[in-house]
Amino acid sequence: MFIDSHCHINFPELAARMPEILAKMAENRVTHALCVSVNLPEFPSVLALAEQYPHIYASVGVHPDYEDTPEPTVEQLVQLADHPKIVAIGETGLDYYRLEGDLEWQRERFRTHIRASRATGKPLIIHTRAASADTIRILQEEGAGVDQGGVAGVMHCFTETLDVALAAVEMGFYISFSGIVTFKSAKDLQAVAQALPLDRILIETDSPYLAPVPFRGRVNEPGYVAHVAEFLATLKDVPLPDIAAATTANFHTLFKTGA
Ligand SMILES: [Zn+2]
Ligand SMILES: [Zn+2]
Secondary structure (H helix, E strand, O other), X not given: OEEEEEEOOOOXXXXXXXXXXXXXXXXXXXXXXXXOOOOOOOHHHHHHHHHHOOOEEEEEOOOOOOOOOOOOOHHHHHHHOOOOOEEEEEEEEEEOOOOOOOOHHHHHHHHHHHHHHHHHOOOEEEEEXXXXXXXXXXXXXXXXXXXXXXXXXXXXXXXXXXXXXXXXXXXXXXXXXXXHHHOOOOHHHHHHHHHOOHHHEEEOOOOOOOOOOOOOOOOOOHHHHHHHHHHHHHHHOOOHHHHHHHHHHHHHHHHOOOO
């Protein structure tokens, strides 16, 4: 049994095919998926999926790549997160790769999410790209780590170095691997996955993007997370059921979703 810890099945290319997507999840023994919010206008479509399907969870947050979108306040995030199926705050973080110029607004938005996480006790889903030093610094400044009274979270779709992963782990965070880890070119990332202990790892699709091998280039979907797990089993030389059990337990521990 596997769990897709990060997907965007409310995006039109997937939302239009829900029966098919749920069937593929069942076929591949993917029991749950976490549908992640990227902005407030689209949040109702994320929440609607979580309310409709018992095994779909949701988050609330505004992605750092959305520049011209309503800016959330801490109070707003806290209020929207007050729902049993909203299990996390995010995705949030910093992305210096996709956007340029003065990105102080990204850092402010990130701080808003960390404060909402602390206020609600719900973990953070962190997106970080070409910005790992600032990401770790702001997490520490805002007390996001469990050692600082925060609730930690997950560094999703991880593509950074082992040092960054270990800094996050030190604060109580989990590291989530997407289909990127299966790509032939991802040797450095594979070394990171190999080095991390099983009790810190999550798996995800980030669908509709980033389909894993052997579906690279196609539209991704939660059922394909099983291929990420299979790849990690081979890479880490661990039986697949152990990868499945660990990543499933880690998900339930982090998001307090029970067994
Ligand atoms: Zn992301
Ligand atoms: Zn995402």
